[in-house]
Amino acid sequence: MKSIEIERAEAITWIRIQMAQHGLALDDLQAAGCFAEPPPATLPGAVRYRNAHGQGWDGRGAMPDWLQRAVHAGQTVEHFRVVSTT
Known part of the structure; x- marks a missing residue:
């Protein structure tokens, strides 16, 4: 069973890879509303x-x-x- 810390680190790595593959920056995600309050x-x-x-x-x-x-x-x-x- 993976620890929460390992799963979190893997998720962050996956997100970084996806951002690099698609040429996305943090500003792009913010502009798309990814960090807006629910x-x-x-x-x-x-x-x-x-x-x-x-x-x-x-x-x-x-x-x-x-x-x-x-x-x-x-x-x-x-x-x-x-x-x-x-």
Whole structure:
């Protein structure tokens, strides 16, 4: 059984290799939101993001097609965040 320290070191090595192979720098990962704070926990199934057509997403699992298309077109995910009135 591997220790947590060994598994952590192996994960770091793997990440460094992937970054080198793909020409990525820390700035690239930060710009992609890799280190952003996770969204706050909400009730299961509560919609966090919604578009003008009423399509919603709770922020869990794969990003829905409608939101992927919007992001690829230059919009931010946060643009679709549902603002709580409570």
